[in-house]
Amino acid sequence: MSSFSRLMRASVGTVNILAAILLATVTLLTFVMVVLRPLPGVHVPGVFDLSRLMLGVSIFWGLAVACYRGSHIRVDLVYQAMPRVVRKAMDLIADTAFAVFLLLMSWNMAGYILHEMRAGLKTYELNLPVWPFYALAWLGGVMGCAIMIGRVTARLAGRKLAEDEGNPDEQ
């Protein structure tokens, strides 16, 4: 295992857990808010914006994890009917398309977030700046991008990837 893949595996593991904790936090926060609602005067301020931004971060990180595992919704109909050689070519095309998408997205998103940072957009009530959340989400996209580029490189070098065995349409 190369040091790059070791680094990737370790960071995906961490990101995985952080994303899970964010989801747990938002779920719990919403739960507590509902349970406390009948009590007068109890109010958790700014939960609406905080929840949606935290979930956004969590989901972008989940995207990186999904890239690592190669688990994305895809259609295998043609793929399964093809001989091995064609399949290998299709794998390369699909991964390259994914890498291109993430590269374009992350690159342009960086500029977009810088704009938002300068514009000074804030959340309601808590008055938190929005851009740090966007930047955290962006990190997930960048990580996914690195993973996909790593996969394309591995394919070009003729290395085999674990999830190529089966696993159609996993969701």
Added chain:
Amino acid sequence: QDSQVTLRLAHWVPPGNTNDIGLHIWADAVTEASGGSIQFQFFPGQQLGKAADHYNMARDGISDLSWIAVSYSPGAFPIAGVTELPFFVGDAVAGSVEISDWYEEYAPTEMPDVKFCMMYVSTPGSIHSTVPIRVPDDLKGKRVRPVNERLSRLVSTLGGQVFQVTVPEMRDGLERGLFDTTFFRWKSIVDFHLTELLTYHLDMPMYVSHFALVMNRSAYERLSDDQKAVIDDHCNGAWAGKMAANWAGEEAEDGGRDAYYGQESQTVYAPSKDEIRQWKDAAAPLTEQWISEVAASGHTRKDPQVVLEELRNRLGSAGALVED
């Protein structure tokens, strides 16, 4: 002969909404003045992006023109956000003319990525609720749907809970008692069929909603000089006043404030001078906050206090200030 251009105009209210009609009137006037060389393609109802993204869409060229709600981007346009100060603008039409012209000076630094066209405000809205509310203290413990970030802070200061809910979810939220109070324009209550739920009304000109029309810079630069002149002729305070008049006129026709008086099912409360004073005192810190925010933003070199006074004087001489 100018070359033909088609501009994409994006907004987020449904087709047929008064503001959609107003924008069509504006667009038709531009087309006519350009001798047909400037045409518009409308993208209503968030077709090209979410309501809150409309400024960025015009900036980024996703749309050529965007109609934006200034309060949907809290923190981004502090100078323009002056109209969010409670008990300030009292007349939609005269006020819009002044606000739009006044803002011309600040738009290049505060909205540097777009060509600012115009800005206009609604008739004053107020507090409507399922339970009686008369003085600031009554907001304590209420769950309030806010209308902008500034009034959210007021609600929090007064011990109310801010409850964010989108307009389509309002009916549900009120029926289920998830919230009980909202800032709303009088006409909106009728528009969204909430008259039998929101039966208590506080008759005081508390706030105005605030919209702007902005244009993508390169879309503007691509136009011929004649075409630019046509756009410039239609981007000014006079047109802002017309847009507001179209909107306010519809308000006056039905569903305006007066229609609520004398209705058995509705309780309208007109606060006394002293009670209005209580509200204004409660809201006073918001002006201080506005001043420090503008100072911090660096969007103008002027003293924010002066910026505010300029607008106040303009509104005052146009008779568009809320009376003291």
Added chain:
Amino acid sequence: MSSDAVALLGFAGLFLLIAARVPVGVALALVGTAGFASIAGIDPALNLLASSPLSAATDYSLGLIPMFILMGVVTSRSGMSGELFAAASAFLGHRKGGLAMATIATCGGFAAISGSSLATAATMSKIAVPEMRRHGYPDSISTGTVAAGGTLGILIPPSIALSIYGVLTEQDIGKLFIAGIVPGLIAMVFYLIAVAAYFTISKPDVTLQERASWSKRLHALGGIWAIVILFLFVIGGIYGGFFTPTEAAAMGACGAILLSLFRGKLNLRGLLDSLIESVTVSAGILLILIGAHIFGYFLTITQSPQKIAALLLGLELGRWGTMLLIVAFLLLLGCILDTMAMIVLMIPILFPVVMQLGFDPIWFGVIFVMAVELGMITPPIGINAFIIRAMVPDVPVQTIFRGIFPFIVVDILRLLLVFFVPALALFLPNSMN
């Protein structure tokens, strides 16, 4: 090039990329960006690619998706679906086709907790298929039953498909959920009838389970109270107006976690794994939504939805004629498109037409989801069949599709029933509050 030609080219490119096994969301996003660029310019298109993902991922109304998925994952991990199947088999296992019937009943029960058809199908193929095989059920009917039963997941609330319909059309998600209940129950009954019909007609040679004694049955029922409580809590909460659908999702997820912890069926490791699985699955759904948004903006800018609407209305088939045509079109499209892609691609095009024809938006949501659901089990692209193939790799896809056939027949009957008797969907939501 005219914008119509660009739109057509876009669709062609989309299908090509999807066929090349590019993830559906990525294909949508790439083609959408390219198409948008060809009309509005490259910079605006790249800006769209930058802003849409953030906008979609931080939309509050989508928050319910990961939380409803979490509820389903936790219940499934803590073995509650296995208990459901045990209870259903205790009651039905001794009949001809009883295990298949028990599978349908279990799918219905699990659907009441899980919002995803795939989760239902995946979970049930692990639990029910081995059991049916042991009793000599042909592979076709056992996998077909699970594939069809899985589709109950998106009709019986909670439902990811109905949530997304609600988000895209700005309809009340709570009402949509409640509207799915009766058609979902009808689906279950019809599936049971289909199983009975299959076993009467083709008489496969299967061994029957021993008839369970009543004490055994009652004991098995004891295992499923948790699911009943959870469903009543979540859906009752929405129906009774105690919380919004997003809040219901959080309540349901926390409820499922607390129940599972309390019953000793979940430890912290299991909880963490459930959370991780939910995040990953949600990310997969979000990727498709992001792509769909971008592709949708591309379609919008070509004005094709309006043109198709004008075309449809111009046929002058009358209100019901046009509607019938739309449903037929959806069924056809469902044969080749994936569920999420169907919703996000077709709703912007069809919803305005349906509204102009004056149909009820909640009713159309149910009809739409039923058509989509059929698409999940129809060849050549029936995602439920694929997921089962992944879980039971030694059964060819053709065999699964053969087993699905009887269910397709009753699905069409049910679609017609709800189509011509809208009250079946609308009675409950209209009685809310």
